[in-house]
Amino acid sequence: MQRLDSRDPDFEAQFARLLSVKREVAEDVDAAVRDIIRDVVDRGDAALIDYTTRFDRLDLTPDTIRFSPEEIDAATAACSGDALDALALAKDRIETYHRAQVPADHRETDALGVTLGWRWTALESVGLYVPGGTASYPSSVLMNAVPAKVAGVPRLAMVVPTPDGVTNPLVLAAAKLAGVDEVFRVGGAQAVAALAYGTATIRPVAKIVGPGNAYVAAAKRRVFGQVGIDMIAGPSEVLILADSSANPDWVAADLLAQAEHDKAAQAILVTDSDALAESVAAAVEGQLRTLPRTEIATASWRDYGAIVRVARLVDAIPLVDRLAPEHLEIESAEAEELAARVRNAGAIFLGAHTPEAIGDYVGGPNHVLPTARSARFSSGLGVLDFMKRTSLLSCTPEALRALGPAAVALGRSEGLEGHARSVAIRLNL
Template sequence: MRRLDTQSPDFSESLKAVLAERGQQSGSVVEPVRAILADIRERGDDALCEYTERFDRLALPADKLRLSAAEVDEAAAKVSPETHEALALAAKRIRSFHEAQLPKDIDYTDEDGLRLGMRWTSLDAVGLYVPGGKAAYPSSVLMNALPARVAGVSRLAMCVPTPDGVINPLVMAAAKLCGVDEIYRVGGAQAVGALAFGTQRIAPVDRIVGPGNAFVAEAKRQVFGHVGIDSIAGPSEVVVVADGANDPRLVAIDLLAQAEHDEQAQSVLITQDPAFAEAVSAAVERELETLPRAEIARKSWRDCGAVITVQNDDEAAEIVNLFAPEHLEVMVENPRAFSAKVRHAGAIFMGRFCPEAVGDYVGGPNHVLPTSRTARFASGLSVYDFLKRTTTIETDLEGLKKVGPAGARLAREEGLDAHAMSLSERLK
């Protein structure tokens, strides 16, 4: 963990090191992924079955790749009623917040008599990638599937690898809750290829969302343009801005909640209180003694963590804006006043009783958020990812008389005569 102080002469150099990109992708998967995608595009289900046998040790005929309703029900039934209830509460709240996001169409006639509009329509079909094995998070299924549902996407196709044939009950329960009934037990670049290009049994989709390993991320990068994709997530991060009135142990736990994700995750504390900074650092060490995922969290905190002491709110806010963090916790007396100074952040959690985990599961806003400083220009997943806009212009001869001559002049200046004629010949 690095300690920084804005009063120290080497502060900006140290901050640069903390801000440096983490977990840079190696290029080594580019070629293998290219080969897999080409093979899926060429041979479809045959290739899909072969890769599934090779990577997931699961030999199935193509007509068994899709899970039957009975298989889904059987798996989902293994989830306890309490967990079902927790998933349902999360789903209800996520659905409700994303409904509040739904944008309105535009339709008006302007002073020149042209009727202008913009209408939102949903995508026809979306592919949802869900990682298998240990990183299979039911919360991610809700966060990816529900915004698509709220946007009005009629077809949602899910791909989830089932290594050795093991089906994750939580993922199936979450899928059922979102009304996803088209589920394929395939994963990796081959699943992305099947969703993008289609196979004999899997119809192609228009956009693919959901997290995955390096192969999945690279496959999404390669099919981008042919279909839409969500952003490619880097290591996760949190910045906690906290004053000395907080319980150091709670702040330490929040920092570790980020650090336990993976060794490249980044947790940063910003405070004006040096004694509090010390107390939190000590509390992190104590909690690491008993935390189940301490091995991962310790490496993350050691290599990527930082504690920064600042002189005032403005300094704190400016550093937050440089981080443009995926998650920002604001644990100060007036969190809303501080948040107003923040220009770049994926999500902000305000108050002493609002840790990031509220937003990871049950808050309502999406937990798929821009990482690695991309909150400078990118946003979290939302209904907008599953909608697109069509603009409309309607005019009669009177309207064309108002704007056509100017249009024709500009077209001629650009050397596009047919453009100009399409306007001027209608005005004759």
């Protein structure tokens, strides 16, 4: 863990280094992914089955690529009642929050008689990638699937690898709860290729969303254009802005909730209190001792953790905007005022009783958020990611007469006489 102090003369250089640290090693898997995609395009299900045997040690047939409704029901029945109740609460809250995001169509006729506006429509089909193994999170199924269904996507196809045939029943239960229409037991670049190009068993989709490993990320980049994709997620991060009123044990727990995700996760405390800085540093060390994922969290905190001391909390605002954290917690009596001054953050958690983990599961807002400083230019996942806007324009003959000459002038000024003529021919110009 690094310590920085904004009053140090070389603070700017230190902070710039913190900003520019690369937390991900880009694995060069692009050539392998290209070959896998080509093979799935050429051989369809046969290729999908071969790669699943090779990478997941699981033998499929065209009939077992897709989970049957009975298998999904059986998996759901195998989950604990507590977990299912918690999932149902999460699903309801996520749905309510995202319903408020459904955009309105617009249409008006202006003084010239031009009718104009736009219309939002849902994508016709979406593919949802869900990782297998330890990073197979039912909460992520809800966070990706629920907004798609709220948007009105009629067909939602999920892929989830089941290495050695092992399935996470709660992932299937979440898929059922969220209204996922089809679930396939395949993963990796081969599953992305199948969603993008289609096979006999998996019909192609219009967009692919959801997190994955380096192969999945590379495959998504490659199929972009053929289909839409969501953002490529990087390691998770939290920035906690706290003053002396904060409980150091709570702050430490929140830092570690982030650090336990991944050795490349980043947890940063920014504070105006030396006492809080010291007590949080001590509390982190203490809590690390009993944390099950202590190896991961220790590495993250050691390599990427930071405590930044500022003279006043308000001095932290420009630092927050430069870091553009995925998650920003503010624990201070002035939380609202400080939040209002922040431009760049994926999500803001206000007050001491709003640990970021509430937002991961049951708060309602989406937990798929921009990482690696991309909150400067992008937003968390939402309903708009599953819809698109078509603009509408309609002129009466009078409206065309009013607007036409300007269009003709601009077309000619751009050397596009054909553009000008398509207007002029209607006006006998």
